[in-house]
Amino acid sequence: MKKKYLLFLAVIVFNHITYAQTATTKMNQFIDRLMQEMTLEEKIGQLNLLTPGGGIPTGAVVSSDVETKIKNGQVGGLFGVIGADKVLQAQRIAIENSRLHIPLIFGSDVIHGHKTTFPIPLGLACSWDTILIKQTARAAAIEATADGLSWAFSPMVDICRDPRWGRIAEGAGEDAFLGSAIAGVMVRGYQNNDLRKDNTVMACVKHFALYGAAEGGRDYNTVDMSKIRMYNDYLPPYKAAIDAGAGSVMSSFNVIDDVPATGNSWLLTNLLRKQWHFNGFVVSDYTSVNEMEAHGLGNLQEVSALALKAGLDMDMVGEGFLTTLKTSLQQKKITLNDINNACRRILQAKYKLGLFDNPYRNVSPNRAKDILSLEHLLLSRKAAAKSCVLLKNNNVLPLQRKGVIALVGPLADSKRNMLGTWSVAGDWHKSVTLKEGMENIVGNSARIIYAKGANISDDTAFNKRVNVFGEEIEMGPASAETMIHEAVAAAKNADIVVAALGEAADMSGESSSRADIGLPESQQKLLEALVQTGKPIVIVLFNGRPMALVKENSMASAILDVWFGGTEAGNGIADVLFGNENPSGKLTASFPYSVGQIPVYYNHLNTGRPYVLGGPTKFKSDYLDIPNAPLFPFGYGLSYTKFQYSPITLSDSVLDNNTTIYASVTVTNTGNYDGEEVVQLYLREEVASISRPVKMLKGFQKIYLKKGESKTVRFPLQVDALKFYNSDLAFVAESGKYDVMIGTSSIDVQTASFTYNNQ
Ligand code: BGC
Secondary structure, three states, X not given: OHHHXXXXXXXXXXXXXXXXXXXXXXXXXXXXXXXXXOOHHHHHHHOXXXXXXXXXXXXXXXXXXXXXXXXXXXXXXXXOXXXXXXXXXXXXHHHHHOOOOOOOEEEEOOOOEOXXXXXXXXXXXXXXXXXXXXXXXHHHHHHHHHOOXXXXXXXXXXXOOOOOOHHHHHOOOOOHHHHHHHHHHHHHHHHOOOOOOOOOOEEEEEEEOOHHHOHHHOOOOOOOOOHHHHHHHHOHHHHHHHHOOOOEEEEOOOEEOOEEHHXXXXXXXXXXXXXXXXXXXXXXXXXXXXXXXXXXXXXXXXXXXXXXXXXXXXXXXXXXXXXXXXXXXXXXOOOHHHHHHHHHHHHHHHHHOOOOOOOOOOOOHHHHHHOOOHHHHHHHHHHHHHHOEEEEEOOOOOOOOOOEEEEEOOOOOOHHHOOOOOOOOOOHHHOOOHHHXXXXXXXXXXXXXXXXXXXXXXXXXXXXXXXXXOOOOOOOOOOHHHHHHHHHHHHHOOOEEEEEEEOOHHHOOOOOOOOOOOOOHHHHHHHHHHHHOOOOEEEEEEOOOOOOOHHHHHHOOEEEEOOOOOOOHHHHHHHHHOOOOOOOOOOOOOEOOOHHHOOOOOOOXXXXXXXXXXXXXXXXXXXXXXXXXXXXXXXXXXXOOOEEEOOOEEOOOEEOOOOOEEEEEEEEEOOOOOEEEEEEEEEEEOOOOOOOEOOEEEEEXXXXXXXXXXXXXXXXXXXXXXXXXXXXXXEEOOOEEEEEEEEEEOOEEEEEEEEEOOO
C-alpha cells in the first residue's frame, strides 16, 4: 500500500516537473523568436519603466511623451496609472501602435491593499496573524487586477531598528524571523501560485537591500553594516520572499559597502542570482540609477552601464538606460549579452503573467464588483481590530456602552488620516473615522461628546511639509486655547475621555523621518489639560512608527495603539474599544524610552559589561539618565483577559541533527474574556564561536482561548532553528547548551534548556 502510494506520488512529481520543463521550453522558444525580431532600441525599450503621473511621484522626474515612447517601443512598463480604463487605453497604444505589439506591464504601489485599504504593514504585522495577512494580500491582488494591474511593488521587507525612519511604517518591524514569515505569506497572497490567473499580481520584494538601516534614521542615508549582521539579521526576509517565488525585486536607494545597491554587482548578481538562485527581474527604485551620479559613481552613461552590468534589468523613471545604453554598447562598455539578458527577463515576466496571450487579461467590466466589496471591507475592519496593540490598561477598557464619553483629539474624526502612508489607490473620503465607528456601535445607548481639542501640530513649517498630499494636518480657525477649552469642557461632563492623539498619516512613510518621535507639543498641552480634569483618559494612538511616550504613559489610564487602520479603521478600533474584539496585537518594533536609546531592539548582543537590573551601575553598559530597556518591548501587548503560562516541558534534553525536540507550554485564560494570545518562542545559545543575541524569536503561534480554557502549545525544534552565519559566513549550528524561552512577550518568558550535539 505504502509502495503504491509512493509510486503514485513519484508519478505526480515527475509529471509536474515535465510539465514545468515543457512550459519553460515553450516560453524560451517564444521569447527567442520574439527577440530575433527586436531591434536594439526595442530591446532597450523593454528596460524602461515610466510613470505618466497621477500616482505619487516620489522623485524629481515624471515621465514625458509617454504615448510617443510607447508607440516607438521605448517603454517596457508603466506605473502610477490608476483605473482600469486608463490601463486599457495605455495597453491599446502598445498593442495596436507599436511595431511588435509587445504588451506593457502595469505596476503600482499596492502596499497595504488597493482601493480597500488595510492597516499599514507595521500595524498589520502586530497581528502576528499570517493567515490574515495573506488574506489582505489576496484581497489587494484581486482589487489591483480588477483595476488592470499585474505587478505590485510589495512586500516591503526592510528590517528597521530605528523608528526615526519614516518608512518603518511600511515593513514588519525589527525582527528577521517574523519578517520572513510575513514576507513569505505576502508573496503567496499576491501570486497565489499561478501568475497567469486574472486575479494574481507579480510581487516585487523591496527595497533590496538594507534600506531600513539608514544612518540616523534619515531617509536615503548611508548604510554601513557588517556581513554577519546582514546575513543574520537583515537579509532573511528578502530571501524568504524569493524562496516564496517573488517574481521581481526592487533595488534600494542606499549604498552597501559604499556601492549603491542599484549598481552593486555583489548584491544583484553574486548574492541574489548566484547564491539565492533568483530568476526573476530586478527593477531600480525611482530614479535610483540616476542617483548614482550624486553618490559619486560617474555620469549618467557610466552609472547606467554600471547598473546594467551589476544585474539591474529595468530602470524606473530616470531613462538612463533608454538614453545611454546604445552608446555604451558602441563604446564596448557593455555587451549585447548584458542587454539581451535584461530584456529576456522582462519578457519572461510578461510571459509568465500571460500578457502575451491576453494583454487585457484583467480588465473586464464585471470585475468592478471586486473592488471595495463587502467581503474586503469586512476584512479591513477585522484587520484594523487585529492590528491594535493594547499598551496599557488600568481597568478602564473595554468601554461601557452607557453614560457619557468625551471623544477628543485631532485624530478622532479625521478621514484623511485613517489610511496611512502609501495608499495610492485608496480613497480617504470612504474611510471610517473613530467617531463614526464609536457612534455606529453605541447608537443611543451612550452619549458621545466630541471636541477636536488641538491641531495635530501647530508648527506651520512642519505642517506644510507633512501636507504635501493634502491637508492631513488641518489648521482650523479656532485658537489652541479655545480648542483645549472645548475639550476640557467635554471631559468635565463625561465619565471617561477617549483622546485620539498621535501622528498625521504622512508624518511617517517615505521622506518622513523625524528626529523627535514624541507627541507634537499642541497635543501634549491638550493631554496635560485633560489630565487636570481627573477623568480617566484612554489614549487612542495613531502612528506610523514606535513613538517616545514616557510622559503620556504616566498620564493615561489606558493606551491603545491603532496605527493607521485603513478604510474601516474607525469600525475596527471601536470594536476593540467596546470589547467586540479583544485586543491581541503584539509590538513588532520596540517603543524606545527616549530617542537617545535608538537603536533599541530586543535581539541585541550582550556587552562585556552588561548591566543587570537592580545591580551596580558603575562601569556597566548603561545610561546615567534613562534605563536600558525600551518603554514597550518587542512582542509586548496586553489583552482584556489574562493568560497564565505553565513552565516549559521539553520532550528531550538533547537535540541532534536528525531529531526533533518539542517544547511545550500550557496556556490558560484566567481572566474574564475570551481572547487570542500570541505565544512566542525565543532561543539563545549560551556559548558560540561568535557573540550571539540575548534571545532570538524562533517560533510563534496565535491561539484562541475561551475564558477559563487551557491549551498546550507545542513547538517543534530542529537543528535548522539553531543555525546562524558564523565569521566565515557559513550557515552552521554549533554544539552546546541552548536556552529556550516561551512567553507572552520578549521580556516575559519561561525558560528551559537543552543541549545540541552536532554529530
Ligand atoms: C519608493 C518605492 C516605490 C517607488 C514607486 C519610490 O520612491 O521608494 O517604494 O515603489 O517609489 O512609486
